[in-house]
Amino acid sequence: MAGIVDIENNSNGYIQDMRLYTSTRGEGKAGNSSNCCxxxxxxxxxxxxxxxxxxxxxxxxxxxxxxxxxxxxxGNTVFQCSKDMENGTLVEYTLTFCPDPSAL
Known part of the structure:
Protein backbone atom coordinates (compact mmCIF):
# COMPACT_ATOMS: atom_id res chain seq x y z
CA MET A 1 0.00 0.00 0.00
CA ALA A 2 1.73 3.12 -1.14
CA GLY A 3 1.65 5.90 1.41
CA ILE A 4 0.67 3.75 4.38
CA VAL A 5 3.18 3.72 7.23
CA ASP A 6 4.32 0.27 8.31
CA ILE A 7 4.46 -0.02 12.07
CA GLU A 8 7.33 -2.33 12.89
CA ASN A 9 8.54 -3.86 16.11
CA ASN A 10 11.31 -2.00 17.88
CA SER A 11 14.50 -3.66 19.14
CA ASN A 12 12.64 -4.92 22.23
CA GLY A 13 9.95 -6.60 20.12
CA TYR A 14 7.25 -4.06 20.91
CA ILE A 15 5.12 -2.25 18.34
CA GLN A 16 6.22 1.35 17.84
CA ASP A 17 3.79 3.94 19.17
CA MET A 18 2.61 7.40 18.21
CA ARG A 19 5.69 9.04 19.77
CA LEU A 20 7.90 7.42 17.14
CA TYR A 21 5.39 8.00 14.36
CA THR A 22 5.03 11.72 15.09
CA SER A 23 8.76 12.26 15.48
CA THR A 24 9.50 10.58 12.15
CA ARG A 25 6.92 12.84 10.51
CA GLY A 26 8.65 15.94 11.85
CA GLU A 27 5.84 16.74 14.29
CA GLY A 28 8.11 16.50 17.29
CA LYS A 29 6.46 15.00 20.34
CA ALA A 30 3.22 13.01 20.47
CA GLY A 31 2.08 15.43 23.18
CA ASN A 32 1.32 18.01 20.47
CA SER A 33 0.28 16.18 17.33
CA SER A 34 -2.45 16.59 14.73
CA ASN A 35 -2.33 12.82 14.14
CA CYS A 36 -2.73 11.97 17.82
CA CYS A 37 -5.13 14.88 18.51
CA GLY A 75 -15.22 11.98 23.38
CA ASN A 76 -14.09 9.17 25.69
CA THR A 77 -12.29 7.00 23.15
CA VAL A 78 -8.81 8.35 23.75
CA PHE A 79 -7.15 7.59 27.06
CA GLN A 80 -4.03 5.84 28.22
CA CYS A 81 -3.12 3.46 31.00
CA SER A 82 0.57 3.28 31.74
CA LYS A 83 0.22 0.75 34.56
CA ASP A 84 -2.40 -1.62 35.93
CA MET A 85 -4.12 0.19 38.80
CA GLU A 86 -4.15 -2.85 41.09
CA ASN A 87 -0.65 -4.29 40.85
CA GLY A 88 1.46 -1.71 39.02
CA THR A 89 2.28 -3.90 36.02
CA LEU A 90 2.31 -2.63 32.48
CA VAL A 91 -1.00 -2.82 30.66
CA GLU A 92 -1.26 -4.88 27.46
CA TYR A 93 -3.65 -4.10 24.62
CA THR A 94 -5.04 -6.13 21.75
CA LEU A 95 -6.17 -4.10 18.73
CA THR A 96 -8.54 -5.69 16.25
CA PHE A 97 -9.04 -3.90 12.95
CA CYS A 98 -12.30 -4.66 11.14
CA PRO A 99 -13.49 -7.52 13.37
CA ASP A 100 -15.76 -10.24 12.07
CA PRO A 101 -19.30 -8.86 12.74
CA SER A 102 -20.47 -12.29 13.92
CA ALA A 103 -17.86 -12.18 16.69
CA LEU A 104 -19.24 -8.97 18.20
Missing amino acids: TGSFSSQASCPTSGVDHYNYFKKSCPNCFAYAFDEPS
Whole structure:
Protein backbone atom coordinates (compact mmCIF):
# COMPACT_ATOMS: atom_id res chain seq x y z
CA MET A 1 0.00 0.00 0.00
CA ALA A 2 1.73 3.12 -1.14
CA GLY A 3 1.65 5.90 1.41
CA ILE A 4 0.67 3.75 4.38
CA VAL A 5 3.18 3.72 7.23
CA ASP A 6 4.32 0.27 8.31
CA ILE A 7 4.46 -0.02 12.07
CA GLU A 8 7.33 -2.33 12.89
CA ASN A 9 8.54 -3.86 16.11
CA ASN A 10 11.31 -2.00 17.88
CA SER A 11 14.50 -3.66 19.14
CA ASN A 12 12.64 -4.92 22.23
CA GLY A 13 9.95 -6.60 20.12
CA TYR A 14 7.25 -4.06 20.91
CA ILE A 15 5.12 -2.25 18.34
CA GLN A 16 6.22 1.35 17.84
CA ASP A 17 3.79 3.94 19.17
CA MET A 18 2.61 7.40 18.21
CA ARG A 19 5.69 9.04 19.77
CA LEU A 20 7.90 7.42 17.14
CA TYR A 21 5.39 8.00 14.36
CA THR A 22 5.03 11.72 15.09
CA SER A 23 8.76 12.26 15.48
CA THR A 24 9.50 10.58 12.15
CA ARG A 25 6.92 12.84 10.51
CA GLY A 26 8.65 15.94 11.85
CA GLU A 27 5.84 16.74 14.29
CA GLY A 28 8.11 16.50 17.29
CA LYS A 29 6.46 15.00 20.34
CA ALA A 30 3.22 13.01 20.47
CA GLY A 31 2.08 15.43 23.18
CA ASN A 32 1.32 18.01 20.47
CA SER A 33 0.28 16.18 17.33
CA SER A 34 -2.45 16.59 14.73
CA ASN A 35 -2.33 12.82 14.14
CA CYS A 36 -2.73 11.97 17.82
CA CYS A 37 -5.13 14.88 18.51
CA THR A 38 -3.03 15.97 21.48
CA GLY A 39 -1.76 19.27 22.87
CA SER A 40 -2.96 22.22 20.81
CA PHE A 41 -4.91 19.71 18.66
CA SER A 42 -6.86 18.18 21.57
CA SER A 43 -10.36 19.34 20.59
CA GLN A 44 -12.51 18.26 17.68
CA ALA A 45 -12.37 21.80 16.28
CA SER A 46 -8.56 21.84 16.30
CA CYS A 47 -8.14 18.24 15.12
CA PRO A 48 -10.23 17.76 11.97
CA THR A 49 -9.99 14.50 10.05
CA SER A 50 -8.08 16.34 7.31
CA GLY A 51 -5.10 16.54 9.70
CA VAL A 52 -5.03 12.80 10.41
CA ASP A 53 -2.87 10.74 8.07
CA HIS A 54 -4.71 8.01 6.20
CA TYR A 55 -8.08 8.76 7.84
CA ASN A 56 -10.08 8.31 4.63
CA TYR A 57 -8.24 5.09 3.79
CA PHE A 58 -9.22 3.51 7.10
CA LYS A 59 -12.81 4.79 7.06
CA LYS A 60 -13.33 3.55 3.51
CA SER A 61 -11.89 0.13 4.37
CA CYS A 62 -13.67 -0.20 7.70
CA PRO A 63 -16.44 2.43 8.03
CA ASN A 64 -17.47 1.40 11.56
CA CYS A 65 -13.98 1.68 13.05
CA PHE A 66 -12.66 4.55 15.14
CA ALA A 67 -9.97 6.00 12.90
CA TYR A 68 -9.22 9.06 15.01
CA ALA A 69 -9.90 10.51 18.44
CA PHE A 70 -13.25 12.12 17.68
CA ASP A 71 -14.96 9.41 15.61
CA GLU A 72 -17.15 8.62 18.59
CA PRO A 73 -19.52 11.27 20.01
CA SER A 74 -18.81 10.77 23.74
CA GLY A 75 -15.22 11.98 23.38
CA ASN A 76 -14.09 9.17 25.69
CA THR A 77 -12.29 7.00 23.15
CA VAL A 78 -8.81 8.35 23.75
CA PHE A 79 -7.15 7.59 27.06
CA GLN A 80 -4.03 5.84 28.22
CA CYS A 81 -3.12 3.46 31.00
CA SER A 82 0.57 3.28 31.74
CA LYS A 83 0.22 0.75 34.56
CA ASP A 84 -2.40 -1.62 35.93
CA MET A 85 -4.12 0.19 38.80
CA GLU A 86 -4.15 -2.85 41.09
CA ASN A 87 -0.65 -4.29 40.85
CA GLY A 88 1.46 -1.71 39.02
CA THR A 89 2.28 -3.90 36.02
CA LEU A 90 2.31 -2.63 32.48
CA VAL A 91 -1.00 -2.82 30.66
CA GLU A 92 -1.26 -4.88 27.46
CA TYR A 93 -3.65 -4.10 24.62
CA THR A 94 -5.04 -6.13 21.75
CA LEU A 95 -6.17 -4.10 18.73
CA THR A 96 -8.54 -5.69 16.25
CA PHE A 97 -9.04 -3.90 12.95
CA CYS A 98 -12.30 -4.66 11.14
CA PRO A 99 -13.49 -7.52 13.37
CA ASP A 100 -15.76 -10.24 12.07
CA PRO A 101 -19.30 -8.86 12.74
CA SER A 102 -20.47 -12.29 13.92
CA ALA A 103 -17.86 -12.18 16.69
CA LEU A 104 -19.24 -8.97 18.20
